[in-house]
Amino acid sequence: MKIQHLCKAFDGKMVLDHVSLTLESGGTACLMAPSGRGKTTLLRCIAGLETPDSGQITDLPERIAYVFQEDRLCDGFSAVDNIRLVTGKALGEGEIRRHLEELGLAGSLDQPVRELSGGMRRRVVISRAVCFGADLLLLDEPFKGLDDEARQQTADYILRHRGAAAILCVTHDREDAAALGGADIVTF
Numbered sequence: 491m492k493i494q495h496l497c498k499a500f501d502g503k504m505v506l507d508h509v510s511l512t513l514e515s516g517g518t519a520c521l522m523a524p525s526g527r528g529k530t531t532l533l534r535c536i537a538g539l540e541t542p543d544s545g546q547i548t549d550l551p552e553r554i555a556y557v558f559q560e561d562r563l564c565d566g567f568s569a570v571d572n573i574r575l576v577t578g579k580a581l582g583e584g585e586i587r588r589h590l591e592e593l594g595l596a597g598s599l600d601q602p603v604r605e606l607s608g609g610m611r612r613r614v615v616i617s618r619a620v621c622f623g624a625d626l627l628l629l630d631e632p633f634k635g636l637d638d639e640a641r642q643q644t645a646d647y648i649l650r651h652r653g654a655a656a657i658l659c660v661t662h663d664r665e666d667a668a669a670l671g672g673a674d675i676v677t678f
């Protein structure tokens with residue numbers, strides 16, 4: 491994926507001002523910048539949820555998974571059913587269960603996700619993105635609410651199952667880059 495001179499303003503206020511970034515297939519980068527600088531806006535532009543005012547995004551893979559800052563789970567559905575909603579028949583139920591078990595959720599697979607803790611929900615959200623089988627993973631503060639051990643376990647899980655996917659992760663914490671195998675840190 492190649493981003494060149496991307497610009498985006500809201501109500502006349504420039505949020506992205508000629509941002510450029512290249513991410514190779516299989517590459518990992520962490521995007522760090524002060525709050526309000528436009529990190530989420532950049533991810534939304536990449537995902538096609540915002541239209542840039544100018545600049546180019548090229549070599550964008552077709553399959554993109556997006557972990558939003560908010561969980562965006564279906565609260566009345568179980569963890570397994572939340573994941574099944576994005577995988578369809580591409581993954582069997584046993585496989586989905588194994589993914590969630592790897593993240594330490596073995597005892598909580600079938601209850602509505604509204605009954606899970608914030609950190610448990612976050613792991614379901616990450617597993618949902620990984621199980622989608624994307625070529626590009628956009629992660630917006632993915633480890634929010636996880637302690638150090640759960641963060642490393644979750645980062646290891648992402649790295650184990652990413653295949654050749656590129657990862658672009660927004661974070662305020664350099665430890666997230668370390669957990670993701672020493673990801674490049676990009677600032678703007």
Ligand SMILES: Nc1ncnc2c1ncn2[C@@H]1O[C@H](COP(=O)(O)OP(=O)(O)OP(=O)(O)O)[C@@H](O)[C@H]1O
Pocket residue numbers: 500501505523524525526527528529530531532
């Ligand atoms: N749809 C929108 N309409 C108007 N202003 C917006 C919109 N989306 C974002 N903004 C503004 O753009 C700026 C950048 O927001 P954005 O969420 O991209 O920043 P961020 O770097 O991700 O912040 P944080 O680290 O706090 O999550 C903010 O001033 C925000 O209010």
